[in-house]
Structure formats: C-alpha cells, structure tokens
Amino acid sequence: MRVLMVHPSALMYSEIFLRLEPLGLERVAGAVRQAGHEVRIMDLQVFGHEDLARELRRFDPEAVGFGLNYLANVPEVIDLSRRVKELCPSSLVFVGGHSVSFIAEHVLAQADGSIDAVVRGEGEVAAPLLLAAWRDGAPEEAPGVVTLHGHGPAPRMLERIDEVPPARDLTRRRGRYFIGVLDPAASIELTRGCPWDCHFCSAWTFYGRSYRKASPEAAAAEMASIREQGVFIVDDVAFIRPEHGDAIAAELERRKVRKEYYLETRADVLLRNREVFERWRRLGLNYMFLGMEALDQEGLELFRKRVSPNQNFEALEVARRIGLTVAINLIVSPQWDAAQFERVRAWATSVPEIVNLTVITPYPGTEIWHTDAGDLTTLDYRLFDIQHAVTPTRLPLHEFYAELVRTQSVLNRKHLGVRAVSKTFRIIGRNLLRGQTNFPRMLWKFNQVYNAERQYGEHQRPVRYELPPPDLHAVDRGNRRDLYIHGRSG
Ligand code: B12
C-alpha cells in the first residue's frame, strides 16, 4: 500500500527552544516499510498544510497515519483527517501516539467517521498488522486497534526496541531540527520506558512501568549512521543502568564516533552513576535536562518524585563539576501567589543553570487526571500543553500569566546577559557559517511567544473540540495498573 505518515504542527511554546525530528513516527514508518509498503513522511513542524494537500494529490496514499503524541494537537489532527477524507475518500485514516492512546474512543467519536482507527500503544507491531487487517476488512481485529465498531486484543510491545530502526531517510528538511544551540540536531532512543511513577507524568503509565534497552552494538551503529553532529537522546531518564551507558560508550569509542549530546535524567541517577556521565562528557555530552520539579521537600513528595531537595542540589553541583550545561525544570502550581513567583525568580537568578517552567496539568494517562482534575476550568485540548493553567489559579488568571511571563523573561534575560551574550553570539556566528539559523531565530521570537495577554487570550477562543470529562476516583495499589496502556490489568 502507499502509506503517508504525518506529524502535526509544532506547538508554539516549545518551538522557541527546540524542534525535533518525529522519532516515533519514523520508527512506525520503518516498521511499515519493512512490511513491504511504500511509505512517505510529512512533518508539519517544517511543512505547511498546503504542502500536505499537494502531497495527498500527488502521492494519492491508500493509508494516512497521523502521530498524536500531544493533546494540544488533537483539534488539528481531527480537522486534517476530514481534509484527507475529502481529497482521498477511499484511504484508511489512522492515528497513533502517546496521548491519543489514553482517549481513543473519545477522539474517534469526535472525528465522526473521518478517523477509521486509533492505534493504542507502540506502533511498530500494530501499524503493519492494522494495514493487513484493513485489507481483509476487519481492522478492529489487530492488537491495540480501536475503531468505531470495536477493539482488537491488547496492544503488543516490541521485544527488542532496536528491532526496527527509524526511517530517518524519509524526513525531509532535516536542517530544521534543532535543540537550543545544537543546530541541526537528530534524535535517538537508547532505552524505552520509566520505572518511576511520578503522579503528574504519563510516561510510566504508557509503558506499564517497563524498561527496555537497545543493544549497545545496535545503539552505536545507529548513532554512527546519524549525519547530524548534534544528537538529542530522547530517553525519559538516561543511564538508569550504568553498565548499559558504559557499553554504548565503549562501542562509540571503538567506532570513534564523536558528537555533541543533549540528554535528560534524574538527580538521583546522576549522583548514583556519575562515572558514566563523566565518560559521556568525554564523548561529547554537553547539555543535560534535569527534572528537578520543586525546590522543597513538600513539593517533591506531592509529585512523588522520590528524590530529596538535597539530592537535587547535590546533582547540580556534580553536573557543574563535570562541566555540563544544565537546564532545570520546575513545576508551577496554579496556586502560586506573587511571593512564590518572586522566591523562584530569586533562586533561579542565583544559579547559573537555565531554568524552565511548566504548569502542573492533569491530563489523561496521569494519576492526577483521576485524583486532582475535579475542578478543571477548561477542557479545551489546545490549553493542555503544560504552559497554560487548566485548574483554578489563586491569582486572577491574567495576573497569574503576568507573573509566569515575568519569571520566564527574567530567566531568559539571564541567559542573554553580558557574558552569555558574547558566548551566544559566537555560537550564532558558528551556526550561521554553516547555514543554520534556527537558534538565532528562536532568540528573537521569545517576546512574541511569551506574552501574558496572549496566553490569557487563548482561554477566550471559541472551543470546537474538548477532552472527555475526567473519570474521578482514588488510585491505589489495587487499581493503578488500570491506567496502563501496555500491561493493563484485567
Ligand atoms: C522527545 C519528547 C519530546 C520532543 C518531541 C519530538 C517530536 N517532534 O516528536 C520535544 C522535546 C519536542 C517534546 C516537546 C513537548 N513534550 Co514531549 N516528550 C518527549 C518524550 C520524552 C519522548 C518521545 C519520544 O520520542 N519517544 C520515543 C518514540 C519512539 O516514542 P513515541 O514518540 O511515543 O512513539 C511511539 C508511540 O507513541 C507510537 N506512535 C507515535 N506516533 C505514532 C503515529 C502512528 C500513526 C502510530 C500508529 C503510532 C505512533 O509508536 C511509536 C513507536 O513505538 C515523551 C515521553 C515519553 N516517554 O513518551 C514526552 C511527552 C510525549 N511530551 C510531553 C509534553 C507535555 C511535551 C510538551 C507539551 C512540553 C512543552 N510544553 O514544551 C512539548 C510539546 C511538543 C510539541 N508538539 O511541539 C508529554 C505528553 C503530554 C500530553 N499528553 O500531551 C510526554 C508524555 C512527557 C510526560 N512526561 O508526560 N517532547
């Protein structure tokens, strides 16, 4: 079959800092191609809707698969699926990815027949089986598949995550992918899943707290095949198993692969496995994202982060000593008042690290969707992007955004201070010489995007598509497996 795989547009608030290749979609595309289909990818982070319409006319696909990792993209994907049905009425339209896995039936109903099937869970096994089942006239018999007429058996996981390499050769305009100063940057996955269970996060519920590793040989071979010099390691928590990180490092050393890396990890993992991070530093690890989430014990306990503030601060020290540039995430509560924002500004300006803020958001797949979503102020998908407040704010909403934006711009200015600016201009100069303009463009875009009036105004837009209302109940040992996509109980 001719199959077109589509990634929706980037969300404005993340596009400032990064735009990454659609790795999940590339993996599914790789599996579909291995099954003998002719596959193309169109990434709307770097192409427009009119490009998609042109591609639909030219390629005339028999199946179109949309990636829906993000709730905020649901309205766009439903509208696009209607457009596909107008232009290619006989094609199969299917959707898969992280967020849609938790609300499959609801999205199918909202799309009103323009989405034929939702694939829940990992797509590598399910998508080729769906295409075969569609040809046989019984799509709902494929594992993980849900249609308006029923659903198939439980979703199946890949046994080895390195079984199907991502089809990177199918993404066009790869020079548009970047993360901060790593411009251009590719992405890679060395492990999949997370064994922790933070109450605001859905990474663990999606994979049922499982954790799989790519073989060190396959991981190094994939790394060596990447053309870009910058690489973002997408793992939720890098180097949980130090022997695995070491084995990949050994393979990279043997192959003399040297790149510049950006990864994400936890404070306790960095403290426990410091040597492996040092070894990767020598291989080109420069940037690290650390989900600190809260500065105090109370906040960390509330999020069930299972680290202490001391571990967080110690990890920062270790990262500084290793010579890593660290970006920290802190979670903002809508209950913060002006004094709390001021405390965070004071702390954030006293440390050299980049500080990023996200707003606590109950969304389907998280534990707090069931326990703390009783007072949602909106069900507009577009506001569920962890940059908007979807529960009541202590400050009037426009003042909350004013504080949030003031804090974000203080943090941004910090990195455009005198010393930082000279370093930044050196990097911009180096990138411009190579024709890469993503990073300077994002610097100038900051004020346009982070704007309190605008964020407040986004709550006033007419709403066409809403999330399902939350199913409120206590979550405990007895029923938490019901939240899982893979490995659900019953
Ligand atoms: C890397 C990553 C990113 C990258 C995205 C790169 C890209 N262009 O796709 C960046 C850094 C840009 C990013 C940004 C954001 N992210 Co993010 N991100 C992740 C992360 C850590 C890994 C995703 C990944 O690449 N995994 C590896 C690949 C192989 O897996 P995958 O993409 O899930 O794909 C598999 C399946 O989902 C499925 N699948 C995927 N697509 C398709 C398509 C079809 C047709 C089918 C059949 C199957 C299928 O099959 C794939 C293979 O098994 C996840 C956490 C997680 N563990 O999933 C969070 C996660 C997806 N992100 C999240 C969030 C909140 C965000 C932001 C909104 C944060 C912010 N405010 O900036 C932004 C918004 C992004 C946007 N739309 O612009 C949340 C999702 C919340 C939600 N329900 O909407 C997650 C789950 C993190 C979390 N802890 O809760 N993110």
Ligand code: SF4
């Ligand atoms: S926040 Fe990080 S450590 Fe916690 S469950 Fe999610 S991925 Fe795992």
